[in-house]
Amino acid sequence: MASDPVPAPDKPLDLLDVALFVRAALLANVTAAGREFGVSAAVASARIAQLERQLGARLLHRTTRRISLTQDGEVFMAHADTLLSAADAARASVGHGRSEPYGRLKVSMSSSFGRQHVAPVIPAFLRRYPSVSLDLRLSDEIVDLVDDGYDVAIRLGALKDSTLVARKLATNRRVLCCSPAYLAEHGTPRHPADLAQHECVILGDQRDWSFATPQGPLTVRVGGRLVASNGEAIREALVDGFGIAIKSTWDVGPLLASGALVTVLDDYPFAEDIAIWAVYPSRAHVPLKTLAFITFLAEHFGDPPYWDRADGP
Structure with a gap:
């Protein structure tokens, strides 16, 4: 049975260690958490272990297949979320403070819909947010957002049960x-x-x-x-x-x-209404670049969407 880590000498907590812990707990996967921060699974695991040593408490139960929160981990999780939110607020309060969307945004969507209704407005999005770069993947295959490192996907139709967060962008008549x-x-x-x-x-x-x-x-x-x-x-x-x-x-x-x-058969509508959705991984802090992209598309499509209106886009 693993013993609790021995407390390290007092020093300020590293926010990256805390953020890695939060993401690993939410994803139940250290490798996926590390990937989001651009570090290897070994580095992510070492940094979380360092956090545990600083706190003198084991935060995660680890098995060969998944991880879960310990009782101490559940208690620290609530404080960690508050700590990261406070850090974000402090960073945003001075200078530019990264209050504008920034960074590489990786997006997946269906080939047809992407070519017709998203690709034409990508230049406008990038001009609006000059600190964002975009990796747009058009494919009819359903990708695993977490394992494949995607920030957001645009999906059409009924959504399968998942841990993803979904926001409706438009009706899909x-x-x-x-x-x-x-x-x-x-x-x-x-x-x-x-x-x-x-x-x-x-x-x-x-x-x-x-x-x-x-x-x-x-x-x-x-x-x-x-x-x-x-x-x-x-x-x-x-x-x-x-x-x-x-x-x-x-x-x-x-x-x-x-x-x-x-x-044909206009008097017999389809039994199920479907929609166009933006889906993204559940996380305590959704990157501004992700929210900006989703909001941009929702505003561009309109309600009802421009393709169902006489006045067009």
Whole structure:
């Protein structure tokens, strides 16, 4: 059984040691905490051990797989949060005090949405915050924010249960649509059940389409010869006259406005409303650069979002 550390001679606590302890406790992972501060797992562990020696108390239970707070750790955690907040306030009270967002911001989001609605305004964001640099990763893969070192991700649709903090950026209105040429050849569905007779284009494994009807929610399992993991591929198939699909208005708004695509089953809205979210790791102190980016996007998108408004962005 591990004994409590022997107290070291009195000297001021190192705020980096305290911050590493707080992040390690919140993430239940010393390696991830060290990564956030740009130090190795060995260095992070050594600094937390140094803090324990100074306090003369063991703050963390350590196993080969995870860590957890000891009773002393729980008590110190509350004071540590207050200490770091006070340090931030003191730093912000003089000079620039890092009161402006600064540092490298690593962001992940879907390829299609990022290219269409975020990439065009990145220069404006960087001009507004000259002390911020941006690492923008566009991918349809869901990344692990903590393990992969991301500050924030933009995600579309329903969120899975997680330890991440989520902020809604905009509604994500969806429509069922196809080309006029498809309807001319195959006819127009009048009820969700009619979709069983149509060529449906499917995103990933999303074969169950749920609608709100006067009789209550109705889920239809659709079929089709084209399944794609990328929304742009589905959009191009629709424009070419192949099939019916669920699409977000942020992706097909201009095509609907031009008549290249038309909506069907307008009297049967989808049973579930979904949104566009910014998600970021839970932490005692969210970096200003993260909050600035999230606020910038929310203001740019608007409510309702500009792609659903007649006046545009």
